[in-house]
Amino acid sequence: MMSRENAGGKIAVNPRLGEAAYEALRDRISRGVYRPGDKLTVRSVAETLGVSSTPARDAINRLTSENALVYAGPKTVIVPILSEADLKEVTVIRIALEGLAAEEATKHCGPLDVERLKALQIQINLGLERRDYASVLWHNKEFHFHVYAQSRLPRLVNLIDAQWLRVGPSFYGLYPEFAEERYGVRSHEMAMDAIEEGDSRALRAAFEADIRMGYLRLRSAVRARSSA
Amino acid sequence: MMSRENAGGKIAVNPRLGEAAYEALRDRISRGVYRPGDKLTVRSVAETLGVSSTPARDAINRLTSENALVYAGPKTVIVPILSEADLKEVTVIRIALEGLAAEEATKHCGPLDVERLKALQIQINLGLERRDYASVLWHNKEFHFHVYAQSRLPRLVNLIDAQWLRVGPSFYGLYPEFAEERYGVRSHEMAMDAIEEGDSRALRAAFEADIRMGYLRLRSAVRARSSA
DNA sequence: CTTCGTATTTTGTTGCAACAAAAAGTCGAT
DNA sequence: ATCGACTTTTTGTTGCAACAAAATACGAAG
Incomplete structure (x- = not known):
């Protein structure tokens, strides 16, 4: 699992401040610290992260x-x-990339991976019950990327990560109403079944369905906002 | 067509030197100025481009x-x-992204686009005859990206561009032997036919074939090098 | 209350020097 | 000649000040 330390965003010990600052800022964005439309300035980021402007x-x-x-x-x-339009584009890109990753991952997924996914799904369900949406989002991402990582295509995973970072803040804006619908539970179950049966097409289909589901929710939110 | 000026790499008038330097350097890489393994230093790039180190x-x-x-x-x-492994990964990523772009592009392609592609193919054939491989590579890229641009998905095109930049220098290393085989001519003809018929699946297949063809050539070059 | 023009403040960019660390070069022993 | 330790040079990174330009705040006129 990815480290959950350093949640405040302050830079830890790292000989390369630029890299560390990048990771810290990326972490903050993916955690929903910022909302869509928030302005970032060099000097404010520098102060928040405790580094100089460079x-x-x-x-x-x-x-x-x-x-x-x-x-x-x-x-x-x-x-x-x-x-x-942005949303539509990022969705077709995600389907292409994550579908590929899921399909490739099937070859390398074993029973241990299913166990891990089941554990993550329990965390997701727990978060939904407790209305701890940060936890839901966190474990949902872990679920997806545990599968993608099994593709053993690291640059592909990086590309996918970059797409998630683009939609992440919008997703945060959607909660908490959004989470009430048990979004993603069904498609995750489909995914786990597909892995157990080694069915790469079904695994791709499960993740595609998950992405499309999220897209529809996000789109209606965008429409509601643009009419307001 | 993209500008072919500024081929030397020197920065033109641009209020943002960083952006201009990025584009100039990117241009040099995609034109085969550097070979795989060439070392780049801040100070050497700064001098070449006529800017300071920042x-x-x-x-x-x-x-x-x-x-x-x-x-x-x-x-x-x-x-x-x-x-x-890198080559294999970049190839499956390219197939996913460029296949998607080609399929989406079909919706927006018209007779004018076919005319443009035909003109580009003539340039490619001319370059092959004259053994002007820089011209072949240039017009080949124009051919592909003219189609991809019709997808009207700009970020997708950017992503594809980034993948081309990764393989570009290796492709240059392959020439001139490589070009003798009339690589790409057949798949380009398939592509133009597919556009004329508005067959998005066929267009995707044509570009996938083109990418796989290039992959096989590149792979044998990699193997030849690693055994040497 | 809104709108437009002006003054003030904030902000990104750039160049540069200092520093630590890595790379390249050197030379001697085997 | 080959390898290894040591010295010299090169190199990336960082912090910072100056500058121009954009964003913001303000206030007057309608």
């Missing part, structure tokens, strides 16, 4: 180049507010 | 974060030398 600027630039942050003006970078 | 460092960092350059040591970035 590594802070490095981190912001890098996140911007992968569209995890976007320009809202020549001197203004914000957490992206996804338009309906 | 924008040069920005450009290198950004290219490194998208794997167009890789670390060969803690203080050494080089143009990547793709292993067989």
Whole structure:
């Protein structure tokens, strides 16, 4: 499991401040610290992370180049507010990449992986009951990426991670109403069944269904916001 | 068509040196100025591009974060030398992304696009006859990206571009022997036929075939090198 | 209350010097 | 010649100040 330490965002010991700042900022974005539309400045990030402006600027630039942050003006970078077209595009990209990862992962998944996924699903269900949505989102991501990691295609996983970072903040904005619907429970069960049967097509289909489900929810939220 | 000016790599007028340096360096890599294994340093790039070290460092960092350059040591970035596993991974990623782009593009392709592609194919054939391989590679890229652009999914096109940048230098290393085989001519004809008939599955298949063909060539080159 | 133009503040970018660490070069022993 | 330890050079990173430009705050006119 990924480390859950350092949740505040402060930089730990790392000889390369730029890299550390990048990871810390990425972590904050993926955890929902920022909301879509929030503005990030070099100096504010530098102060938050406890570094000087050079590594802070490095981190912001890098996140911007992968569209995890976007320009809202020549001197203004914000957490992206996804338009309906953006959402549609990121969804077809996710289906292509995550579908591929899931299919490739089937070859390398064993009973231990199913056990791990079951444990994660229990955590997800627990979070839903307790209305601990940060936990739900966290364990949901763990669930997906545990499978993707089995593809043994590390750059593909990085690419997928970058897409999640783009939609993450919008997802946070959706909770808590969103989570009430037990979103993802069914498709996760489909996924676990597919792995047990070694059916790569079914595993792909399960993740595709999961992504499409999330897309529909997010789209209706975007529409509700744009009409308001 | 993309601008072919500024081929030397010198920065033109651009208020943002970092962005300009990034584009100039990217351009040089995609044009085969560097060979796999070539070392790039902040100071050498700065001098070549005629900027100070900050924008040069920005450009290198950004290219490194998208794997167009890789670390060969803690203080050494080089143009990547793709292993067989790297090659395999980038190929499945390309098939997923470019297949998607091609399929989406079918909806928006018209007779004008076929005309454009035909003109580009003539340029490719001309380059092959004249053994002007830089021209072949250039027009081949134009051919592919003209189609991908019609998908109207700009981030997807960016993602594809990043993958091309990873394999580009290896492709250059392959020429000129490689080009003798009229690589790509048949799959390009398949692609143009598919567009004329509006057959999105066939268009996807044509580009997949093209990518797989290139993969096989590159793989045998990698094997030949690793045994030497 | 809204809108437009102006003044003030904030902000990104750039160049540069200092530092530590890594790479390249050197030379001697075997 | 080959290898290894040591010295020299090169290199990435960082912090910082200056500058130009954009964002913001403010206030006057409608």
